[in-house]
Amino acid sequence: MWDPSRREFFSRLAFGVSLLPPLMTTPRSVWRHLLFDPDGALVPAKPVPSNVFTKNGKSLVAIVHGKDPRAMVQGGLSLLGGLERLHPQGKQILIKPNILNDRPPPSTTSASVVEAVVEICRHFRAKQVVVGDGSGIIRLPTTDNLTATGIRTAAERGGAAVLAVEEHPWVCVEPAQAVAIRRYFVSQPVYEADLLINVPVVKTHRFAEYSCSLKNIVGVIHPRYRPSVTFLAGNWHERIAELNLAVHPQLTIADGTT
Numbered sequence: 498m499w500d501p502s503r504r505e506f507f508s509r510l511a512f513g514v515s516l517l518p519p520l521m522t523t524p525r526s527v528w529r530h531l532l533f534d535p536d537g538a539l540v541p542a543k544p545v546p547s548n549v550f551t552k553n554g555k556s557l558v559a560i561v562h563g564k565d566p567r568a569m570v571q572g573g574l575s576l577l578g579g580l581e582r583l584h585p586q587g588k589q590i591l592i593k594p595n596i597l598n599d600r601p602p603p604s605t606t607s608a609s610v611v612e613a614v615v616e617i618c619r620h621f622r623a624k625q626v627v628v629g630d631g632s633g634i635i636r637l638p639t640t641d642n643l644t645a646t647g648i649r650t651a652a653e654r655g656g657a658a659v660l661a662v663e664e665h666p667w668v669c670v671e672p673a674q675a676v677a678i679r680r681y682f683v684s685q686p687v688y689e690a691d692l693l694i695n696v697p698v699v700k701t702h703r704f705a706e707y708s709c710s711l712k713n714i715v716g717v718i719h720p721r722y723r724p725s726v727t728f729l730a731g732n733w734h735e736r737i738a739e740l741n742l743a744v745h746p747q748l749t750i751a752d753g754t755t
Contacts, residue, residue: 535719537667537682542743549582550748567613570750574617583692583747585621591690592618592628592657593746595698595713598636599645602755606698608647610752614696615655628652629686630716631662634725639663660686667719672742677735682719683743695746699753710749714741 550557559576561569574580592614594606611628618626628648632639639661643649652659662684671680687693697713715723715737724736 532721534721535667535682537669537685540668540670540688542670542672543688543745545745546747550577566607566609566754567616569754570610570613570617573750580617580621580748585618585623585692587622587624588691589625589689590618590623590627590692590694591687592626592652592694592696593687593713593717594628594630594648594696594752595708595716596630596639596642596646596648597633597716599642601646602752603698603700605642605646606648606696606752607754608651610750610754611648611696612651612655614694614750615652615657618694619656624691626655626657627660627686627690628657629660629662629684631684631718631720632716634720634723637663637720662687662717663720670743672739675739675742677732678722678739681722681740681743684717684719687717688744692748693744693746695749697749697751698755699751709751710746711737711741714744714746717744 548556557577559573561573561576563569563572592611594611596605598604615626615628628643630639630643631637632642636642643652643659643661649659666685667682668685668688669680669682695710695713697709700708702708702712718740720726722740724733
């Protein structure tokens with residue numbers, strides 16, 4: 498009988514082999530990310546923020562259907578009690594969509610959903626709104642994907658700045674609770690943001706089974722420490738969970754429009 502663990506191993510091995518051709522043609526900057534640690538000061542992992550979206554001691558979750566992204570985002574926030582619960586006025590907000598590559602949703606977060614979140618944050622007079630992410634290793638540079646997906650245009654039209662995390666500094670974290678990955682580097686702009694709003698897209702994933710809020714944080718981790726680099730290890734779930742020990746979104750808005 499075929500051993501499922503063997504099947505998973507060979508599936509991961511096939512994935513690794515499939516990476517070789519695109520890696521051979523990637524820019525030198527990508528290889529530098531894979532082979533060397535960046536400069537980055539050691540900082541403490543951020544404490545888990547209190548969840549302000551609760552009622553009677555239970556976390557609130559809202560599901561909204563429709564065709565107008567702005568109305569849907571606003572409706573979902575209203576069901577949770579409003580973005581004002583996070584006191585966004587005067588704060589630096591970083592919105593983290595999924596910009597894995599240059600393909601349309603559901604491979605990436607809908608540009609319309611991102612624009613809606615930006616506009617709502619701007620409405621509450623945030624000091625600065627930034628939309629940032631880091632694409633898949635063989636899909637870098639992120640800046641090209643920001644443009645190709647329409648997210649750059651949507652974010653800037655809404656009044657936000659955009660950034661590709663690999664073009665900015667990193668900080669090093671060593672979360673005390675981590676076991677699978679004890680030390681890694683996180684995007685400094687993401688770490689230093691006053692509020693982090695996670696805007697993943699709901700989709701399947703070859704090894705993680707599905708991708709949503711926890712998986713989306715992988716994009717702000719230095720490429721050398723992402724689970725895909727250690728595809729033969731098989732501990733994707735543990736690594737994804739532990740990468741979320743460094744920074745914590747105060748709000749997750751999952752895009753399931755496609």
